[in-house]
């Protein structure tokens with residue numbers, strides 16, 4: 001995604017552009033991928049950026065809240081930011097910590113539970129946890 005594309009996305013999602021936000025978005029939105037805050041910080045450092053950790057965390061929260069990226073939360077300690085916001089499912093490899101996308105049409109449901117009273121369905125996402133095969 002070019003800087004111009006990112007500015008359009010910021011505008012669509014009501015995000016004010018700052019140099020730090022642009023730097024972070026350029027890394028995360030470069031391609032379909034799933035990155036943790038730590039990985040993004042590592043890449044920023046490699047690129048010679050001095051954006052603070054706190055700014056990275058705040059920016060990622062903002063991107064998630066505004067729907068610019070999708071937040072994949074395994075637990076409060078382990079969050080990944082998904083640059084693809086179209087509905088899809090995931091494989092999660094517990095050996096490597098990597099997510100792989102599964103197209104939405106590759107998963108079918110023939111039964112879903114009744115929703116709790118007073119709620120409506122927002123999305124249904126499948127996370128298939130995999131590990132290296134053991135002989």
Ligand SMILES: [Zn+2]
Pocket residue numbers: 034082084088089090099100101
């Ligand atoms: Zn994904």
